[in-house]
Amino acid sequence: MPSPDDQPNARTLTRRARAAFEALEHIVAGLGSAVLALIALMFLLLVAVLILVGVGLLLAPMALRLVHVVADQERARLTRWGPDVISPGPVPARLADALRTRSVRREIAWVGVHTCTGLTLGLVGLTVSLNIIRDGTFPLWWQLIPPSDSTASLGLWTVHDVPGALLVGLMGVGWAIVSLLLFPGMARLQALPGRRLLRPGPEVDLATRVAHLTATRAAALDAHSTELRRIERALHDGTQNRLVAVNVLLGAARRALTRDVADADAALGRAQDAAEDALRELRAVVRSILPPVLADRSLVDALTALAASCPVPCRVDADLPGRYAVSVEATVYFVVAEALTNIAKHSGARRATVLLKRHDDELRLGITDDGRGGADENGGSGLYGMRRRIEAHDGTFALASPAGGPTTLTVSLPCGL
Known part of the structure; x- marks a missing residue:
């Protein structure tokens, strides 16, 4: 039977693993935007060369618009993972005006920086992830490949026996530990140029x-x-x-x-x-x-009670330090209550999950079910009212419900702390 001291350690490990997975998703998405930035940079350099020979001026506005489109893609990616990065608007039509615009110059600088850092960090993240899979599963299949190819991911030695294969498997565990320690920092470092260079000016x-x-x-x-x-x-x-x-x-x-x-x-x-x-x-x-349970107990306890009374089996994963503004907790409570009611009535789901965590100064809520999908804000299921309630608190509301499922409702609310 695990001791009480083991439970905080298990929660910490689970939190680190979840953060590493989220960071890996961010890194891979950043790798994609870095590839787009590389394409834009190559086109920009080509146009610059053509301008030097006198035939590239007509292509210059197109190159700047391409850079702006790629930069807007990065802004959208960063917004999904943290505070909004707002676009300053379209590039001026005249080349001289565009080059005098501060945001255009910063987008050109970002393309160059992100091409280097985004590609490097993205490839490192992918390599470490593949090494985890390759080395971690190596003891299961090493005998199925030619002896000359039976090496660890770094190619340090050739494996000839079971102890050597197990040692490679331990390397996979080592790679996993490395990912837990490094991936969150790598994701922040990869996003740093975009957050510094792509944010709009104070007037915008x-x-x-x-x-x-x-x-x-x-x-x-x-x-x-x-x-x-x-x-x-x-x-x-x-x-x-x-x-x-x-x-x-x-x-x-x-x-x-x-x-x-x-x-x-x-x-x-x-x-x-x-x-x-x-x-x-x-x-x-x-x-x-205002539900009395919020005053008598915590928000996590109130959501657990809601999940226990839901006809569909529901798991609540919430780790919140302290209490929050009454209006914020009430909004989260009513959103979860309405969502679980919709799941029970309309989704045909076999299970549902409620995830709630604090990220910086925001409470992030995710509600997922494995039902038939097809939820629509205009379908009279209370989703539009939920959106209005959340936006009234300066929060964000997103619904993804393709036909056939699953349905995922994502909410972000300023927690006021």
């Missing part, structure tokens, strides 16, 4: 931020109005009708007291039942405003 960032805050403020007001209308309907259609029924039954009981005590007692019993129903519906409305 400020204008974009103002527009974004205007939109999210409108979304917040709309979400607030929608929530008030929902509460009003719940009170009007449910609790108010129950209280009217209680009033009617009490009046009937009062009149029956002068005629038949038994009738009065029956009316009072029905009035008591109606009052209990009204209290039950009122509690449900209150819980829908």
Whole structure:
């Protein structure tokens, strides 16, 4: 039986392994953008040579637009992995104006830097990953290849026996340890030129931020109005009708007291039942405003309770330090509750997963199921309301649900800490 001290170590190892896998995905994507940057750089150099001989001026604007397209691809990649990197807009049509534009010059510099660092780090990451697979599985297949090819990944020695093959397998474990230690730093280093050179100037960032805050403020007001209308309907259609029924039954009981005590007692019993129903519906409305479980327990405990009550088997993987703003925790809770309800009603899934973690100053939530897919925000399943609720908190919402599944809902919320 593992000791309590082993559990934090296991969680730390799991966290490092997950970070290494995410970093490897980032590195491989960066390798792809580095290949595109290499193509753009080669074309840019070709145009520069042609300009020197007097025939490349017509191709120069096209080369700068190609650099801008590749840079926008990198901005999109970096945005998926961290803070938004906003595009400064299209390249000016006139060559002189384009070359005077600060963002264009920085994109040209990024193409040169990323071609070197992105390709190098991407190839190193791929090589280490292949070495993990090759050396780690080497003891299983080394006897199936010619003796001259039976070597470790680095080709340091030729394997002739089982101990040598096991030693190569240990090298695979070593490569895995190296990846756990180096991949996150390599991914950050690979992204560094893009985050430094491709971010827009302060005037573009400020204008974009103002527009974004205007939109999210409108979304917040709309979400607030929608929530008030929902509460009003719940009170009007449910609790108010129950209280009217209680009033009617009490009046009937009062009149029956002068005629038949038994009738009065029956009316009072029905009035008591109606009052209990009204209290039950009122509690449900209150819980829908702010679930008491968030105040009494942690967000992780609240999500675990939601998963336990879901008809579809659901696993919650959440590791959150401390507590967060009440509005943020409530938003996460209601998004998970709505998503699990949709999974149970519409997806036909056999299992679901809820992943929640903090990344810098954001809470990142991912909900995945293995159902039939095809979820649509306009299909009346509450997804549009979820998006509005999240955008009201200046968060992001993304849904991927191809036909046949799986469905993945990804949410990022500023945690305010």
